[in-house]
Amino acid sequence: MHKKFDAAAIEQKWQQLWEEQKLYEVGQRDTNKEKEYVLVEWPYPSGNLHIGHWHAFAVPDIYVRFQRMQGKQVLYPMGFDAFGLPAENAAIKRDTDPRTWTESNIAHMKNQLKSMGNAFSWDKTTSSTDEDYYKWTQWMFTQFFENDIAFRGKGIVNWCPGCNTVIANEQVLADGTCERSGDVIEKKEMPQWMLRITNYADRLVDDLEKVDWPEHIKEAQRRWIGRSKGAEIDFKLSTGDNVTVFTTRPDTLFGATYMVLAPEHPLLEKNKKQIQNWDEVVRYIVLSTQKNEQDRLDATKEKTGVRLEGITATNPANNEEIPVFIADYVLASYGTGAIMAVPAHDERDFTFAQKYGIAIKSVVAPQKITHSGALLEVKDKPGTFLWQLRDLDAKTNSGKIGLFGGAIENDEDVLSAVVREINEELEIDLRGYDAVGSYTYPSVKSDCYISATHFSDIQSNYVLHEGEAVLELTIEELLERDNLADSLRVLLEALHGKKAFNTDLGVLHNSEEFDGMSSEDAKEAIVKKVGGRMTSTYRLRDWSVGRQRYWGVPIPIVYDPEGKPHAVPKEHLPWTLPSDVDFKPTGEAPLAKSKELKERTEKLFGAGWTPEVETLDTFVDSSWYFLRYIDNENTDALSALEQQKKWMPIDIYFGGAEHTTMHLLYSRFWQKALFDLGLVVDDEPYAKRINRGLILGPDGNKMSKSKGNVIDPDEQVSRVGADSVKMYLAFMGPYGEVANYPWDMGGIAGIRRFLERVNGLHEHFVETENSEVTKALHKTILKLRTDIRLYKFNTAISAMMQFVNLVEKQGLAKKSYEMFLKSLAPFAPHLTEELWHEAGKTNSVHLEEFPVADPSLAIDDVVTIGVQVNGKMRGAIELAPDVSEEEALLAAKGQSSIQKYLVDKNIGKVIYVPGRILNIITSD
């Protein structure tokens, strides 16, 4: 038995040598090589590496090393996103300053990162807190300011009482709490530095087409931006004012029977003399602004509102006079803060109209009702049935479910004709089937369609045919039955006025000259008639970037004595963060207390000038770090265009799912803004993105100190070594899926065991190896090459395990051993380097070319294929992959296990897929 390898000794030795040899420094771009820019999210220097960092950095390193061994020049940089609240809070707790705390953390974490043994491009590192980094953050901000991308806005902002600062919309979680501190966010009105991300909304949506990202990330960004295409339409008030509304359904304009303004709408104050119930209106406005802070998120609350007495609006489509309300279900911050309400075709408008007795006027008839259902007879109208049909493709017997059968009003002849027709088509008797509930008609072969519009006057009891039983039920009783198909329930509710609105597109009626037109066509036609404008509106809000905290990039703005903001000119950048500040959070910006900052401002700009005292959101810092990496020593530009041309775009960006609608959206916006200013070469930074999942504790829960299930990577490394930790994380599952994997102590032991066996492979050397071994090696190499490119490191590792299992039994030649070491090198860089040298090599294994498989050696000369009889697996035969059908059939017949299924049978048809399957179909 060979000696166990000493992971700690090997790893330390090689890490040191690699660093001395500058093995992983990239230096200047070498255009003889293809480039590969691999990006991972730079960490916040919180003090200690956790297992998530390993998952984030060590696993992609496999891909990085593979690409290097393919001869590519790979940039794999690492840096620190070091501004932010935790440093400030820690500094307060320890009575030190954030810079000291941050820098000592960076020093410590750099060592921990180096213990991973990754091929990081340390010569390209940067940190957001370096002055030569944030100088450029500030300069870009001044460029944005001068080009009206950054502006001093005002409005309602999110105030986090825990962080004592304003935060952006993206940083507020769905439950209304802060993503960082967990505190409940308060709404405050205060002036804010904003970035006009909303100007880029269309491009942020449309350019998603250009990038190779998983659909779920794209979709999350689209939904976050929330583009709605619709129209703006002007309504005239009786006071003479115009109110513009936004609607996505201009086709329903003839059904707009009232109008609603948001309680914050500016026209209210302007028209208060004409509003006869002004006191009541004011009370409602006050109430709703208070309510907004707590109940805005509650979608289920009852709708409230107040009618504006004395004011009416005119529906521009038919010139009808309609009432005007204020209601807090209309948000001031979305669209135009005013809506046309169409109760017949919108759920919210419908419930509001019912409550306040407003007319409900249908203008769009549904074309089809897409529900599954049942057979029901209408009591007062014998022979009148509701039934369900499926709209199926006659050929494939699959397709859309749809088309509701209609009631035939008391006309025996028509009814029986239709039923007959249907029965013939369906080849079943509809009446024979148990009634309410869904039923799949197996032999449907045609598409049937009967309009459902006859239903409007059904107000009756129903006769339910349930097997043999015939029951008479009221609508209420029917709706209570739990075997009623959901879709039929919806229809019945609509028929009985329980829910008499319909939001589907359809065909117009009650709409004068547009009657009979489809919703799609009517949208533009009606907008044109009333002089409206087709437009889009967005959910996305401008990005608020000012923070009332200390440890961040000072906003490089100074105010003249009139209070007008000016950008700090380039020659005064970096506009340094003053140190003479008590930064304990009070809600007031700490920089306001800096004497030095104040004096600096007056000295440079003149008496009466004052500095901006807010700092930038740290998401600003991380919006461009990948540009700095590639040109990290440039003193003339944030990142030279010629360097960008050599390295951008980022070929693959590995990161966490939590950044989907924050960092990933912000940095795309930032890139586009820079692109418009000619500062970058492309307007999308990330060609490809992979979100990874989470590593859970051994108990399957999210790791947390309170649960006591935290895995400390340093501890694991000292137990089994860095190679084992890295490989285990890669082995848990495919990397490119947002799946969460529990840490398994047994699992990591299995990986270490595998490496131990690799370490002992020299005991299995043979002069001439079995051809099966050679073949297995080449097949393994082929699989590694495809799997690594698809980030399927788990199956790549399993292929190598299978190879080791085989050669332990059969032995391998030294040449194959060396090829295998090279194949394993990206996964276990330390051990393979050690074994490589033990095998007598003097260069680094990591400078070797990744093995290339010889396809002719990877082909099997004998394969085992399955043999089926009538589609059932009955045995297997071994034969050459290219034998003829006749030979294969002969071999199959020769096997007794298969023979017995063929006794007394004629062979009708044989399906033979060489190398795959033989299927024998008997003809009797």
Add this chain to the structure above:
RNA sequence: GCCUCGGUGGUGGAAUUGGUAUACACGUACGACUCAAAAUCGUAUGCCGCAAGGCUUGAGGGUUCGACUCCCUCCCGAGGCACCA
């Protein structure tokens, strides 16, 4: 409610993209070595059955010679959005 993914042994997960389902690893059981334990090695391990054989990829149906894979309906889970007009 809407959108996007998923659902395969006791567990993490494989499956050449329609062709022998459960690779690899963990776990478990038994055995070997050991005074003993750990470690290591060997054998077995989807389920039912003594066996022959039968069943099995969330449930049901369809297409196909053949379905984890494609189509339809339903159920369950994760993530995102949600009074967004």
